[in-house]
Amino acid sequence: MTEQKNSGSNTIEGVITTTAKGLGFVSLGEDSPREEDIRIEAGFLNTALPKDRVKVVLHPKIEGMQQTGEVVEIIARAKINFVGTIEEDSATFLIPQDTRIYVDFLIPNPPHGEKLAGKKALVHLSVWDDVKKNPTAEIIEILGDAGDNETEIRAIVLDKGLAMELPEAIHREADELKKNSPAFIAEEAKKRRDFREVATFTIDPIDAKDFDDAISVQTLANGDIEIGVHIADVSAYVKPHAAIDEEARKRATSIYLVDRVIPMFPEVLSNDLCSLNQGEDKLVFSAVFTFDAGVFKNPATKVVPKDSWFGRAIIHSNKRFNYEEAQAVLDVGTGIFYDELNILNVIAKKLEIQKKAEGAISFEHEEVRFELDENKKPVRVYKKTFQDTNKLVEEFMLLANKKVAEYVSEVLEKSSSNEHGKHPDDIFVYRVHDEPKPERLEALKKFLASVGYQLPVNEGRVSPHDLNALLDKIKGTPEEIMLSTATIRTMAKAVYTTKNIGHFGLAFEHYTHFTSPIRRYPDVMVHRLLGHYLTHEPVTREEMQDYRALTIHSSEMEKLAADAERASIKFKQAEYMSERVGKEFTGVISGVAEWGVFVEEDETKCEGLIRISDLGNDYYVFEKENYRIIGKQSRKRFTLGDKLKFRVKSVDLERKSIDYELVD
Numbered sequence: 001m002t003e004q005k006n007s008g009s010n011t012i013e014g015v016i017t018t019t020a021k022g023l024g025f026v027s028l029g030e031d032s033p034r035e036e037d038i039r040i041e042a043g044f045l046n047t048a049l050p051k052d053r054v055k056v057v058l059h060p061k062i063e064g065m066q067q068t069g070e071v072v073e074i075i076a077r078a079k080i081n082f083v084g085t086i087e088e089d090s091a092t093f094l095i096p097q098d099t100r101i102y103v104d105f106l107i108p109n110p111p112h113g114e115k116l117a118g119k120k121a122l123v124h125l126s127v128w129d130d131v132k133k134n135p136t137a138e139i140i141e142i143l144g145d146a147g148d149n150e151t152e153i154r155a156i157v158l159d160k161g162l163a164m165e166l167p168e169a170i171h172r173e174a175d176e177l178k179k180n181s182p183a184f185i186a187e188e189a190k191k192r193r194d195f196r197e198v199a200t201f202t203i204d205p206i207d208a209k210d211f212d213d214a215i216s217v218q219t220l221a222n223g224d225i226e227i228g229v230h231i232a233d234v235s236a237y238v239k240p241h242a243a244i245d246e247e248a249r250k251r252a253t254s255i256y257l258v259d260r261v262i263p264m265f266p267e268v269l270s271n272d273l274c275s276l277n278q279g280e281d282k283l284v285f286s287a288v289f290t291f292d293a294g295v296f297k298n299p300a301t302k303v304v305p306k307d308s309w310f311g312r313a314i315i316h317s318n319k320r321f322n323y324e325e326a327q328a329v330l331d332v333g334t335g336i337f338y339d340e341l342n343i344l345n346v347i348a349k350k351l352e353i354q355k356k357a358e359g360a361i362s363f364e365h366e367e368v369r370f371e372l373d374e375n376k377k378p379v380r381v382y383k384k385t386f387q388d389t390n391k392l393v394e395e396f397m398l399l400a401n402k403k404v405a406e407y408v409s410e411v412l413e414k415s416s417s418n419e420h421g422k423h424p425d426d427i428f429v430y431r432v433h434d435e436p437k438p439e440r441l442e443a444l445k446k447f448l449a450s451v452g453y454q455l456p457v458n459e460g461r462v463s464p465h466d467l468n469a470l471l472d473k474i475k476g477t478p479e480e481i482m483l484s485t486a487t488i489r490t491m492a493k494a495v496y497t498t499k500n501i502g503h504f505g506l507a508f509e510h511y512t513h514f515t516s517p518i519r520r521y522p523d524v525m526v527h528r529l530l531g532h533y534l535t536h537e538p539v540t541r542e543e544m545q546d547y548r549a550l551t552i553h554s555s556e557m558e559k560l561a562a563d564a565e566r567a568s569i570k571f572k573q574a575e576y577m578s579e580r581v582g583k584e585f586t587g588v589i590s591g592v593a594e595w596g597v598f599v600e601e602d603e604t605k606c607e608g609l610i611r612i613s614d615l616g617n618d619y620y621v622f623e624k625e626n627y628r629i630i631g632k633q634s635r636k637r638f639t640l641g642d643k644l645k646f647r648v649k650s651v652d653l654e655r656k657s658i659d660y661e662l663v664d
Contacts, residue, residue, distance in 0.1 A: 010058045012038065013075060016048050022102040024048060026056050026069070037066075044070035047128045047135070050100045051078030080125045082137070083159035085146050085654060086110075088117040094137060097159050099655065105137040120146050120155050147653050149376045153257060156567045160560045162255060166247060166266055173243050174268040181237075181273055185314070188236065188283055193313040195228060195286070199340050201319040202276055203326045203393050209261070210254075211276040212516045214284070214317050215396060217340035223293035224306070225343060229400040230284040230315050232274040234265070234517040235527040237283075244269070249550060252557035254519035257568040259376045263519070270518050278320040285527050286313040287400040287514070296346055303350045308403055311534060326389040345388055348395040355398070359464035359507030362471065363488055368605045370572050378576040381604035397515040398506070404530060405430060405510035409500070411533045427539050429525045429551055431513045433503040434492040435461060444490045447625060451479060464507050481588055482627060482641030496522045496551040496558075498544070522554045570656040573606040577658050578651040584663055589642045592629055594622040597638045599646055599660055608658030610646065615662065 014026040024040030038056055040048070048054050048071045055073035082105065084094040094105040097120075105123055110116055120143040128135030143158070144151030157164055200216040216228035238245050248264045255262040263270040276282050289305035319336060321329075329335035330345055356362055371380035408428050436444075438460025445457045453473070456466050467487065474480045491505065496513070503511040514530070517523035525547055532539050591598035596611040612620055615638065618631035627640035646660040 011072070012056050012058065012069075013053065014038070014056065015078075016040065016045075016050070016052055016054050016071070018045065018048065018050050018100050018102060020099050020102055024071070026054065038069045039066045040069060040071060044068075045102075045131075046071040046074070047131055048074060049078065050098065052076065053078070077125075079161055081122060081140065081158070081161070082125065083120060083122050083143070083155045086116040086119050086121055088115075092116065093134070094121060094123050097155060097654075104134055106134040107139060108136055109138070111139065111142075114142075116142070118146055120144060120151050122155075122158050149259070152571055152653075153259065153568060156257075156564050156571065157255065157262065160564045160567075162262075162557075162560055162564060163251065164262060166263075170244055170247050171266050171268070174266040174273075177237050177244075178268050178273050184237075185281060185283060188312075189281070189314050191312070192283070193286070193309075193311055195230065195284075195313050196281060196316040198228070198315075199337060200228070200230065200315050200317050201321055201337055201340075202278070202317055203321045203323060203389055206322040206324065208322075209275075210263070210270045210518045211317075211320070212518045213393070213397065214276045214282075214315060215344065215393075216315065217337075217343055219293075220290070225291045225293060225296055225347075226288060227291065227344065227347070227396065228286050228288040228313075228315075229396050229515070230276070230286045230313065231400070231515050231523075231527075232276055232518050233283040233285045233312060233527070234269070234274050234524055235285070235531065236312070237269065237273060238265070238524065240528070248521050248524070249553075252521045252550075252554040253561045255561045256519075256565055258370050258378075258572045259372060259568070264521060265518065274518055276315070276317050278317050281314060281316050284313050284315050285514075285517075285530070286311060286315075287403055288313075289399065289403070291347065295350070296343055299350075301350075303347060303354050305403070308407065310404060310407055310530065312531075321389075323387060323389045326392075327387045330388060341389075341392075344392050344396065348392040349388075351395040351399060352391060355395075355507070356468060359468070361464050361467050361505050361507075363484065363505075366605065368569065368573075370576075372572075378572045381573060381576050381606065383603065383605065401431070401512050401514050402506075402508050402510065404514045404526065405500075405508075405512040408512075408530060408533055409510045427544055427547075428498065428500070428529055429512060429522055429547060430497055430500045431494060431503065431511050431522070432497055432499075432501045433494040433505045433511075434501060435504045436490045436492060440490045443625065444486060447486055447627070448483065450626060451483070453483065464504065479641055481590075482639060485590070485640060486627060493559075495555040497555075498548050498551055520554075520558075522551065525550060567656065570607075571653070573604065574651050574653055574656045574658055576604065577606050577608070577648050578653060581648045581650060584645065584647045586643065586645050589638060589640050589644065592622070592624075592627050592638065592640055597629060599644055606658060608646075608648070608660040610644075610660045610662060614649070614660075 016024050016026050018024045022042035024045050025037040027037050052074055053076040054071045055075055056069040057072050058067060058069045061067055082096055084096040087093050087095055092107040092110040094107060121139050122141045122143060123137035124140050126136045126138055143154050154164060195216050198216045198218050200214050202211045202214045204211055212232050214230045216230060218226050220226055251264045254264045288309040290307040292306050294301040295303055326341055329338050330341055367384040368381055369384050370378045373379050441457045441460060441462055445455045448455050453470060455470055474483045502509050512526050513520055513523045514526050517527055585601045587599045587601040589597050590600040590607055596609050598607050598609055600607045618634050620629045620631055622629050629638045645663040647663055649659040649661040651658050
């Protein structure tokens with residue numbers, strides 16, 4: 001959200017971020033450099049808390065210094081419910097879990113007869129109108145003992161403002177849908193394209209319980225290859241504004257934590273009725289592509305479907321593969337559905353090569369997985385293996401998302417405008433990824449040049465081909481991690497919108513999310529809109545206003561869910577390392593700050609901090625633009641991507657933080 005400055009005055013409105021030390025920064029816009037934020041010194045926050053929308057009076061500008069100001073009004077609180085740990089002495093306080101909150105909450109009326117110290121709680125902010133006093137709060141829920149797995153996971157979710165349990169009424173509505181489903185499926189089968197006799201299977205992680213997507217493969221009589229991407233037809237069951245739909249709108253996404261999934265829909269739908277389970281007839285929304293036989297036989301043939309079909313269908317999944325099982329079939333060259341898997345794998349590899357040739361940026365990414373014991377404590381942390389079967393599924397999901405967006409855009413272009421005179425791009429939900437901002441590109445270009453690499457930036461823009469050339473050039477070099485990290489940080493964030501600007505990272509002119517309606521609400525919106533256009537039904541003005549608001553909300557909820565997912569990973573990593581204090585490991589510097597360097601362990605990806613005080617007896621200078629710290633006397637350098645040997649010094653489960661120390 002950008003700031004608003006009152007014409008002719010010295011006040012602005014904006015969103016504030018705060019630090020544990022009581023400093024604040026009001027952004028001049030999402031993409032403005034941090035050094036241009038308005039700095040609010042301790043004592044001038046006037047009760048502002050993280051992400052509050054505030055009015056700020058600007059102080060007189062001092063040449064060469066960051067603009068400062070003071071908060072004079074809280075326009076809107078970002079949140080009023082907070083999670084933390086209770087401390088009891090002469091009074092009862094809640095110490096906030098969010099380290100950006102610089103003040104403790106006084107609980108004037110704690111429940112009697114219960115020892116609260118050391119427990120985590122969810123509280124509601126009651127009053128804070130005097131900066132000289134602590135805010136007062138009321139306890140909503142005692143979550144349990146700090147450090148307990150259930151307590152900590154619940155605390156993570158609730159502190160992000162997210163919900164855990166679905167209301168009971170939602171489950172009752174889902175049960176009713178399930179009860180009526182046999183007759184409904186039988187009736188729907190008469191209206192839908194039937195793929196039940198076509199070889200069809202799902203490929204998912206070994207621990208998956210909801211199956212959004214299945215793939216069918218058949219060779220037609222003329223030798224052409226038909227590949228169907230079949231997606232759970234959630235919208236067939238969940239109607240707009242039904243209770244289940246309203247709850248899913250609020251949540252906007254399922255939340256994937258280390259030890260559980262908090263589903264957007266009740267499990268009767270997500271794991272049963274809508275899930276494409278093996279051996280069951282299922283209703284789907286399909287994107288079906290016909291390829292010339294040469295696409296499989298001739299390496300030079302470009303991968304472009306000669307025909308596409310979009311519509312509602314019915315399938316019967318013959319096999320539930322996990323990635324490892326499907327990979328084993330490909331590796332040994334025989335087994336159930338080997339021919340179909342091989343066709344998909346060959347075409348997927350060509351799609352991947354073609355996509356990169358057309359400008360898609362190929363960032364490498366690593367994910368971690370956890371092996372938990374019966375008490376949900378991590379006994380093993382390891383990097384997820386990304387095999388051909390993972391890429392196979394990814395490529396066909398990308399193809400379906402792209403082609404659905406292209407199809408709808410073509411329909412809209414033909415009509416040029418609807419009866420309300422709206423631009424076509426106003427009536428579809430796109431997944432867009434903007435180009436990097438010019439100022440960020442210039443900073444990246446300067447940094448790359450300082451370490452001997454050139455990135456052509458022309459008039460504030462960069463070619464995806466040039467970015468790929470850079471990533472290829474640094475691959476396998478000692479500076480790869482440092483430079484790829486710097487490049488990733490330059491990129492914009494992908495969001496949902498009804499305004500299409502294309503997807504820079506994928507080099508797609510049109511892109512959407514169609515393939516995961518069980519876990520993402522935007523995909524449900526896309527299914528409904530696609531249904532409109534396939535049946536030539538108009539989209540009303542009210543519906544589109546709804547969709548516009550929902551795209552903004554979905555982008556915001558996606559970020560909150562991702563924050564919760566990362567926090568659950570950090571908690572489990574801290575829990576894992578808490579059993580290994582004193583043990584030595586190797587890793588790379590993953591971040592640099594004025595207070596020290598962050599190091600990521602090679603195998604578990606557990607990130608910890610080596611503080612400045614543990615780097616050696618020297619005065620260290622932080623060079624932000626060069627991602628490094630340099631000792632003033634020793635000239636010893638600690639740079640992003642450097643490999644280090646370290647030991648685990650201490651772990652704070654409350655803060656989900658790990659401290660490391662160097663090993664000589």
